[in-house]
Amino acid sequence: MRNIFVRFFYAFLVKPWLTYIVGVSFKNTEVFKGLDQFIIVANHNSHFDTVSIMAGLPAKKRQHTCAVAARDYFGKTSVSGWLMKLFFNAVLINRNRKEGEPSSIEILDGKLKEGKSIIIFPEGSRGSPGAISNFKKGVAILLKKNPTVPFIPVYLDGFGRVLPKDSLLIIPLICKVRFGAPLFSSNENIELTLEEVKEAILKLKQKDERDRNQFELT
Amino acid sequence: MTFQGYYISVEVLFSLLIIFSILIVCTCAFWIISKTNRSELIDELIIRTNSWWKMALGIGILITAPAIVGTIMLSYVSFVALREMLSIGRFRQADRSALFAAYFAIPVQYYLAYHNYYHQFLYFIPLIMFIGLPVMLVISGNTTLIGRSMSTIPAMLMLTVYMISHMALLFHVAVPGFSGGGGALIIFLIILTALNDVFQFTWGKLLGKRKILPNVSPNKTWEGFVGGVLTTGALGGLLNFLTPLELHESFIVGLAVGIMGFLGDSIISAVKRDLKIKDTDDLIPGHGGAMDRLDSIVITTPMFYHLSSYFISN
Known part of the structure; x- marks a missing residue:
């Protein structure tokens, strides 16, 4: 029931809105053909990133794909945590974890062992608009622990202008989700x-390509 | 043919018949050629023809549907074109609120067009938005390069919304003794503008020697320009049955469409050259972005509207 609801929500609401109003286009979505499990690795500039990648996935793969989110930000209220889990199968990660709790790597490794796929933004936070900051090591450790799981690189172009970090205003502008092999x-x-x-x-x-993740002279 | 208060004229049906027969002939011809010898050129032509099918279907709905549907379709075309122009433009973080506000000009402008509030239609973008958007930029407080944003946002709004919205006014044209209606005028304008591009390209390929704008569009020549304008003028005369104009008047309209189509194409080319991009987007396979296809029609539409209403009223 839940899966059907989420599937319809994406097919008739999220995806049309992203494509026809906001201006997102999805490139090379055929890379998912015949692929069961994967780790999506993308650059991160906007809150739009996760929802756009999720919308670009084939519906059947979307069910088994989890986004990774910070508990201190997205899990602040129980409602937002519940919504994140409903629409993004979110795995909430504790950025400042107490002793005794399992580490983020262990949680994500567990998910991969269950057969789930994950979306990771190795930059950690959205960072300053446009710039690709240093990658955190987690992704590499996960890849090493799961040598049979491939990673899919994704370049997100233009999302930093549609909805940058300190803004709530969504401006329709062309942006692209480019999946790699x-x-x-x-x-x-x-x-x-x-x-x-x-x-x-x-x-x-x-x-x-000009860097379209940022405005000039910010 | 009447249906619940609006009707599809014989002229419109006839022109649609011609358009779709040309498309069927092209599709079959390219399909047969691609079976015998495959080349990159033919693949490119097939992709282009497939895109033309979709555009022709859109145009078919535009000119046969009731005015409200046509107006909504045109407003979405404006929206896509404006989104594309704002995406390729160079803007600052401080321009975000003005960029957002610019989109709200679209429903207002098409509301005015649909209800034929002609006076307000004419001044809304050139006066109200022209003042309002710079005021928003001033309020945002960052003055570095503010002049560039003050001029580009209203200019893009004029090009993509104000110009194209004149087509929605054509739905209201009512001339005693003319049975074609707005749909016929729109298809006349679209056929002339689209084929003018083809004529200018073909004449340029056949005879082109002297470059007309060497720094903007190196492929455009005087021969292509003159040959294209004259051929479009002749076609304007030939398609006279789609308009309420006299024969010589529709010939003049054809010439003007040729000249203006060339100018629109050159303006967008120059902007693209400045921004160092080849196409404005990849929305329409084989053609580039929406603005790559609309570049000439944004200029020919208001010209056609005003020139033909001058001829009709005199």
């Missing part, structure tokens, strides 16, 4: 894997 990391070293992931994301940004 699934990749397996070939490196043993965690730092090198991280570098590989970052490179795969930046490769999806087209050569002559």
Whole structure:
């Protein structure tokens, strides 16, 4: 029942609104064909990022894909935590965890072992608009612990202008979710894997493309 | 043919018949050619023709549906075009509220067009939005490069909303003794503008020598321009049955569409060259963005409206 509701919600409300009003387009969605499990790694500039990636997934894969969110931000009230879980299958992570609690890596590794896929923004927070800040190591550790799971690099173009960090105003402007082909990391070293992931994301940004994740002169 | 208060004229049906037969012929021809020898050119042409089918279906609904449906369709075209222009433009963080406000001009402008409040229609964007948007920018307080934003946002609004909304006024044209209605005028304008691009391109390829705008569009030539304008003028005369105009008047309208279509194309080309982009987006496969296709019609629409109403009223 819940799955049917969420599926309809995406198909008839979220996706049409994103495509026809906001101006999001989804590129290379065929990379998910024949893929059971994956880790989506994307750059992060806006609250729109998660919902747009989720909307771009094929409906059957969406059910089994969890977004990772910070408990101190999205789990503030029980309503927002419940909504995050309903629409994004969110895994709420404690950024300042107390001793004895399982670490974020352990929770996410558990999800992967269950057969779920996850969406990770390795930059951690949305950061300053446009800039790609340093990647956190978690993604590389997860990839190393689950060598059979490929990662899908995603470049999000333009979301930093539609809804930047300190704003509530959503402006319709063209933005793109560009999925890359699934990749397996070939490196043993965690730092090198991280570098590989970052490179795969930046490769999806087209050569002559202006950085549309930020306005000029901010 | 009447149906609940509005009717589809014979002229409109006839022109739709011609358009769809041309498309069917092209589709079949390209399909047969692609079976025998496959090349990149033919693949590109097939993609373009497929996009033309979708656009032709849209145009078919636009000119046969009741005025309210047509007006809503045109307002969405304006919205997509404005969104595209605002996306390629160079703006500042401080412009966000003005960018947001610019979209609200669309429902107001098309409301005025639908109810034929002609006077308010004419001044709403050139006066009210032209003052209102800069005021919003001033209130936001950041003055660095404010002049650029003050001029580009209203200019983009004029180009994508004000200009295209003149097409919605054509639904209200009522001339005694003319049975075609607004739909016929719209299809006349669209056929002339679209084929003018083709004529200018073809004449340029055949005879082109002297460059007309070497720094803006290196492919445009004097020969293509003159040949295209004259051919479009002749086509305007040929399609005279779609308008209430005299034969020589529709010939003049055709010439003007040729000239203005060229100018619109050049304006958007120059903007794209400045921003160092090839297409404004990739919305329409084989054609580029919406603005790449609308570049000439944004200029020809108001010209056509005012020129033909001058001819009709005199």
